Amino acid sequence: MLAVMKEAPEPGLALKEAPEPEPGFGEVLVKINYASVCGTDSLIYNWSPWAAGRMKPPVIVGHEFAGEIVENGPGTSGMRPGTRVSAESHLFCGRCLQCRTGKPEICRQLKILGVDRDGVFAQYAAIPEKNLWVNHSDIPDQIATLQEPLGNAVDTLLAEDVTGKRILITGAGPIGLMCAALARACGAARVIVSDPNEYRLSLAEAMGADIVLNPKVTPLRGPVLTATAGDGVDVLLEVSGSKGALLDSLPLVTPGGRVSLLGIFRGEAPIALTETVIFRKLRIYGITGRGIFSTWQTLSRLLSSKRLDISKLVTHEFPLEDFRKGFELMESGRCGKVLFRTNG
Ligand code: NAD
């Protein structure tokens, strides 16, 4: 089968002929129809310090997909071949304190598909059955592959209720854009999105943002206070990983407001905790991964009922053979989600 691999501990990826995987105990062989590119895949492509410190090549990369069951390995329940599935990419142990108290997304032995073991930028993949999610018949594969990152957006947005709330989203990458569409679907009163990338801001408008702001052109403070009658926003979703974005936007959260932090910061972010957070009684949530499988259930229902439409987020699609074009686009920032067609 064809597979995109990190072959050696250095930048780049290669398209290779690889043996079709054999499902091990508790695993199912899945034919991959569509896979999508995540920022994590770009970090692996560029061999970032994080990737270099974690991965042990050779590894087939990729963790977002939609496909169908081909074969059940030993110790599985015998799901019907042809069943359409995606999967939770975080492989949890099921035994640690966090797993046993209902928080497998922070499993102490967490392994990631396409990072710590072979992933899904390939024609077939062996996936633990307990990680599979059966896709709703009304959700096409091109959207079903986006459910995994959409789960990040669900936890980021819905850490608390958002009905009637004014929301500022810093970062209009794929997850920030999903947050914008979700916020509309979940009844937010005002959705403001900031990003220095104009292409991404136009996507934010298409995804339902009421106001888009380029912090390189206009400081956020004026327009955010105007849009909120001087109060500031009730909710801040930080999904850029930019320290500047966090430091500029925290003071724009109204006292008593809520903050969700999903963006990954390089190094430390110096926050004046006493004045900005404590005396203003902010609630800050660290968000990692997605609730397993609570977020999958929420987003599957929102997508299949058409309450939520994220189809405009998919801006490019390539056959797996052209994977480099996808990574170049990710690098340029002139894209929403990039999909790979893995079987024809
Ligand atoms: P992305 O890199 O595609 O998007 C980030 C966006 O932030 C870009 O469009 C960029 O132009 C924008 N940005 C940069 N500086 C900004 C600023 N000062 N103000 C506003 N926007 C700014 O990433 P993504 O895939 O959408 O993911 C969003 C963030 O979430 C990333 O930091 C990613 O590493 C992180 N992430 C975290 C988890 C987790 O489990 N915590 C999971 C997935 C992604």
Ligand code: ZN
């Ligand atoms: Zn665990």
